[in-house]
Amino acid sequence: MKDARGDAHGAVLKRERVRDHILELIESHRPGDAIPSERALCASLGVSRPTLRAAVDELVAAGLLVREHGRGMFVAPEKITQELVPQDTGLTLPQASGAWSSRLLEFTTIPAGARVGRKLRLSPAAQIVYVARLRLVDGAPMAIEHLHIRADLVPGLSAQELEDGDLYEHLRDHHDVHVQEAVQAIEPTVVTRAEADLLEVPELSPALLVERLTSDTGGRPVEYVHSLYRGDRYRIVSRLTLGPVAAPVAPLPGHHPGIPPGDFAHRDTVASITRGDVQTP
Secondary structure, rough: EEEEEHHHHHHHHHHHHHHHHHHHHHOOOOOOEEEOHHHHHHHHHOOEEEEHHHHHHHHHHOEEEEEEOOOEEEEOOOOOEEEEEEOOEEEOOOOOOEEEEEEEEEEEEEOHHHHHHHHHHOOOOEEEEEEEEEEEOOOEEEEEEEEEEEEOOOOOOHHHHHOOOOOHHEEEEEOOOOOOEEEEEEEEEEEEEEHHHHHOOOOOEEEEEEEEEEEOOOOEEEEEEEEEEEOEEEEEEEEEEOOOOOOOOOOOOOOOOOOOOOOOOOOOOOOEEEEEEEOOO
């Protein structure tokens, strides 16, 4: 009788071997190039169609392969990069590459309500500008943004400003609002049917939920945003620089994400660069 654990172990290794082979194909081809069909890959690797398809599905979900019905499988397009760059006082956010644009979905003035009011340090009855917009890269939908901006800081804010150019530049140039700092959190989620329709992905596709609270140079909250980024075309990459710095910095409680506690008993500072890769259409 076969050992069930041995069978399971063999199946895992087989899937991993198939995945590694397809990754080698991806790395040896250019974006947009076709790779062999599922039937051809099954024959060359000696695996079943379900085993191969599981590996392909994983790489499609990861944004490395594109499957086109009736045409085959292709290496996914190149990615554009947005990088957080460390400076003495924190991280800066350069303009991402690619042609970013916005399509306005909703634009209105409403009471802040309890939750948003707490975040913006306003009473629930205070007015905010609520904006929903679809963010596109080179014309392809990339994210849905829900913005909540203090109405008293942006009298006369127009829909045009929210569709053209950089919002923070408009706040600075037209409303004398100078943003300085933002606290941002990112967590995985899935898209609803309505969100899937806007982002042109299947319902329940993976996505990244990004929440950001932005403050001005005086520490006053200006904007609360929650955004939904396509999980198949956006990823977070961190580069860590491990070593001592000229001026000692008091260690923070806990440990750096991704690094087990106790790995740096000498308490050297850990500096990081975090980058968002957005796959172009």
